[in-house]
Amino acid sequence: MNQTIARFAAERLPVEFVHHYLSGTLDTYYASSAVLRKVERAKRNTETYTNFMTWEDPLFPTRLLVIPNPPYCLFYRGDLEVLHERTTALVGSRELNRISRPLVEFLHPLIEETVSISGGAKGIDGLVHEASLVRNRPTVAVLGSGFSHLYPTAHGPLFDKIERTGLLLSEYVPDTPVKKFQFLERNRLVSGLGDRLVVVQGREKSGTMNTVSHALEQGKTVFAVPGSPLDRLAAGPNRLIEEGAIPLTNPDQFLNDLMIVR
Template structure:
């Protein structure tokens, strides 16, 4: 099993590969060993690669430097695959779960419940930080874990509030650990390493790219029983996380604000569409007692 695990981590790092292709590999050969013997033409014919994809994947798969880099990362970082016992169960049953996760910090947080994701605009109002703290502090007192994306604005406020009140927090990054983004969050990054958990689907050397941030949102929502939007514009990237949460069958919460502030318009739209209005942490705690515990117990039953 260990060898299969390392093969999965190895292939995950190769150019030309997708999660869909890796899942297909695992269906055809759970050990992944036979994939190493295939030529680019065989990869193209058996698994519907384009010629370029097949050549890139083949070259990387047999490149000694990539294998050496992987071994160095395995010695430096904690790496979890979907085949591992400590892979988070809530995440395992979403559509398109990540096959490999890189981690720094307290790995035991992956099994902690309850957890809620808190997200919002990168350009919050003057009240944004106070609104976030007002919700986070009572949740921390009830041992909720706070999950967010370590972006500017509401994400940052959520992590900082969790740390301030000695709570648990997970930051899901849109790049590898060697590329802290945004750069002004370096101190927060280091603090989460010591007191919380950092996760990334991307190998440590992968720099940030525009498409990676919407992609990582499914992990933020997938780790949590529900997602709270503190502030969001009418056309906000935050709403991508909301869409992921809904697709995953998770709860969606939204905080109201002034009708004169465009930074709250996205929240008001969510409330109109059926998201639960959150005025104080009690609104989330009540929902957890009514619905959230059932979600966790149903996931436990699946194992």
């Protein structure tokens, strides 16, 4: 059964189809000709996948079972147990400036006391993962391609370190190449895996704001690190605060509010 679900994932079959397949109600599901073609290709697929879990696996992260458009198959490298700890999704711009690294360092109490979740990209994502590793804390990178096409390639050594002490996750089968839209798709998993979302930096229109949209749809509390109105990478967080996000100016108080004893 699990191999069948993984082959469905390889064809990117819609989650509604998988729901009906697992519940034995396909006769009530209207499948378009495009979906039917994918089903036929999945049936002909003889690939045997490893290091993956499906909805029916007890290790599947329960946080992702309740989000809109949940993944039904996840490929992984590393330690799944880290997902049982408190988590914080930390996201931000791929573009960095002189204040980016100090801002991530400023958030060290969150990184030290919760498992950091980010997207493995250049910029803030990479700084978050690095800060976690330096402090011997597990971190989770949610990738937008398959493990045979890790992106960005410059983060190869970083991904190796994350795999040894934390977790790499992808909803894409290993041979899935890099495609731009997949990074927007994976954003819902970054926010979904976090108990809360923290926006470190970002322009008003960016992939970071796309992750915020997913977090709000998922009912997650969004925090934003305020910045100077002269800093273009603070425009996103500042706008979020204007719209109701919680300004994060004291990470220690943040942890106290979460009843975490440091």
